[in-house]
Amino acid sequence: SRRLVIAAAQLGPIARDEPRSDVVARMVGLMRTAAGRGAELVVFPELALTTFFPRWFMEDQTEIDRFFETEMPSSETLPLFNAAKDLGVAFSFGYAEKTVDETGKTRRFNTSILIGSDGEILAKYRKIHLPGHNEHEDWRPFQHLEKRYFEVGDMGFPVSEALKCRIGMCICNDRRWPETFRMLGLQKAELVLLGYNTPVHYPPAPDHDHLQDFHNHLCMQAGAYQNGTWVVGVAKAGCEEGCDLIGGTCIIAPTGEIVAKCATLGDEVIVAECDLDRCREIQDNIFNFAHHRQPDQYGLLTEK
Numbered sequence: 001s002r003r004l005v006i007a008a009a010q011l012g013p014i015a016r017d018e019p020r021s022d023v024v025a026r027m028v029g030l031m032r033t034a035a036g037r038g039a040e041l042v043v044f045p046e047l048a049l050t051t052f053f054p055r056w057f058m059e060d061q062t063e064i065d066r067f068f069e070t071e072m073p074s075s076e077t078l079p080l081f082n083a084a085k086d087l088g089v090a091f092s093f094g095y096a097e098k099t100v101d102e103t104g105k106t107r108r109f110n111t112s113i114l115i116g117s118d119g120e121i122l123a124k125y126r127k128i129h130l131p132g133h134n135e136h137e138d139w140r141p142f143q144h145l146e147k148r149y150f151e152v153g154d155m156g157f158p159v160s161e162a163l164k165c166r167i168g169m170c171i172c173n174d175r176r177w178p179e180t181f182r183m184l185g186l187q188k189a190e191l192v193l194l195g196y197n198t199p200v201h202y203p204p205a206p207d208h209d210h211l212q213d214f215h216n217h218l219c220m221q222a223g224a225y226q227n228g229t230w231v232v233g234v235a236k237a238g239c240e241e242g243c244d245l246i247g248g249t250c251i252i253a254p255t256g257e258i259v260a261k262c263a264t265l266g267d268e269v270i271v272a273e274c275d276l277d278r279c280r281e282i283q284d285n286i287f288n289f290a291h292h293r294q295p296d297q298y299g300l301l302t303e304k
C-alpha cells in the first residue's frame with residue numbers, strides 16, 4: 001500500500017515585530033523534529049511567516065506590504081528550503097503573496113505552497129473564501145480585514161499528482177465550505193493540506209465562542225469523510241498580540257476519524273503514517289461519486 005508519513009507542525013503565537021528570520025528558525029526546528037520522527041511531509045499553517053496581520057486596520061500600503069513576500073524563496077525563507085533538502089522532506093506553508101501579473105498589475109493573495117524534498121515548488125493555491133470585512137469597524141475588539149488585504153484566489157482548487165498521491169490545498173475559512181472539499185474530492189484528492197488562524201472570539205456572534213474548536217473539527221472531519229480523503233489541519237495557535245487563536249491541529253483519516261492531535265497551543269509536531277489506499281474505502285463505496293451522485297439535481301449550487 002502507499003503510505004506517507006506526515007507531520008503537522010503547529011506554530012504558537014508570532015509577535016507583530018518578530019523578524020522573519022526568527023520564525024523561519026522556529027519552523028526549521030519543527031522540521032528537524034518531524035524528520036527525526038520519520039516524516040516525509042511537514043505541513044505548516046496559514047500565513048506562517050508573520051503574525052495574523054488582518055486583525056489590524058492599516059491604510060499605509062508600505063506598512064501592509066511588510067507582511068507580504070515578493071519572491072519565494074527569498075533570502076529570509078531560503079533556510080527552510082535548504083533544511084528540507086538536507087533532511088529529505090517535502091513541506092507546505094502559507095504566506096501573504098505579492099506579485100505582478102502579466103498585465104503589470106500588482107496582486108495580493110493569501111497563498112499556500114507545497115515544496116518537494118528537492119526544494120522545488122510543486123503546487124500553489126490562493127485562498128478563495130476570504131472572511132471578514134473591508135473597512136475599519138469600531139465596535140470590534142479586533143479586526144478581520146482579509147477582504148481588504150487580499151484578492152479572491154484566481155487558481156480554482158487545483159489537485160496535483162505529487163508525493164505518491166493526489167494532493168489539494170485549502171486555507172482556513174475555506175474549510176467551512178463543503179464546496180471546497182467537494183471541488184477537491186471531485187478531482188479525487190487523497191490528501192488535503194489546510195492551515196488556519198482562527199480567533200476564539202467571533203465578534204459578530206460571541207455566543208459561538210465556546211464552539212470554535214467543535215466547528216473546526218466538525219468541518220474538517222466532515223470534509224475528509226464526505227470525500228474520502230486524508231486531511232491535515234494545522235493551526236497557528238495561542239495568544240497572539242492579545243488575541244486568542246484556537247489550536248486543535250490534527251490529522252484526519254478518510255473515515256473522518258482524528259488519528260493524531262496536538263495537545264498544546266504552542267509550537268508542536270504531531271506525526272501519523274497515512275495509508276493513501278484507505279481513501280478507496282470511502283471513494284469506492286459510500287461516496288462513490290460516479291455511482292451515487294446526482295449532479296442533475298444540484299443546479300442551485302452553481303447559481304449566484
Ligand code: CDT
Nearest residue numbers: 131132144172173197198199
Ligand atoms: N483565517 C481565517 O480565515 N479565519 C477565519 C476566522 C473566522 S471569520 C472572521 C476562520 O474561518 O477560521
